[in-house]
Amino acid sequence: MRGLIHIYTGDGKGKTTAAVGLAIRAVGNGLKVFFVQFIKESFTGELLTFSAFQDSIHIYRCSTGFINGKPTDEQIKKIKHCLKELEEIITSYDYDIIVFDELIVALRLGLLCREEVERLLKLKKEKTEIVITGRGSPEWLIDMADLVTEMKKIKHYFDLGITARRGIEY
Numbered sequence: 001m002r003g004l005i006h007i008y009t010g011d012g013k014g015k016t017t018a019a020v021g022l023a024i025r026a027v028g029n030g031l032k033v034f035f036v037q038f039i040k041e042s043f044t045g046e047l048l049t050f051s052a053f054q055d056s057i058h059i060y061r062c063s064t065g066f067i068n069g070k071p072t073d074e075q076i077k078k079i080k081h082c083l084k085e086l087e088e089i090i091t092s093y094d095y096d097i098i099v100f101d102e103l104i105v106a107l108r109l110g111l112l113c114r115e116e117v118e119r120l121l122k123l124k125k126e127k128t129e130i131v132i133t134g135r136g137s138p139e140w141l142i143d144m145a146d147l148v149t150e151m152k153k154i155k156h157y158f159d160l161g162i163t164a165r166r167g168i169e170y
Contacts, residue, residue, distance in 0.1 A: 003128040004146035009137040012151030019099045019131045020046045027056040031096035034058050038106040041065045044170045079111040090123045097129045104134025
């Protein structure tokens with residue numbers, strides 16, 4: 001079975017949530033998952049959930065922290081270091097699913113370039129499923145994907161000043 005590429009993008013809520021749900025479903029079916037988080041560095045509920053499945057879900061955080069505007073040289077350096085580690089891990093281990101959470105955001109912010117993302121995706125084994133999340137996917141990445149789901153915001157309580165809530169947004 002050939003592994004496919006999924007993208008969850010758009011301005012609506014639920015991109016990471018969909019990826020987490022797919023990872024949990026995969027584990028329930030005996031699959032091995034590599035869950036990579038770009039950008040995020042603080043606590044998120046999925047980390048605690050995933051810890052219950054340490055034999056089946058491996059987490060890698062390339063945490064640059066929040067970026068407002070242009071990334072710092074230190075944040076770019078950190079991502080370049082992470083890329084080298086990710087390349088080694090992806091080629092060394094046999095995962096059924098690899099999730100690149102917020103990869104699209106890292107790309108959009110200039111932490112990654114197209115060539116780096118394409119190289120990373122080419123490293124996957126034939127059977128490995130890839131899931132990519134983040135707002136504002138570029139067309140070239142959409143063209144590479146086998147499945148693209150756009151989360152479209154119709155209405156969101158953030159617009160009313162309600163901030164992110166533990167257990168719901170993180």
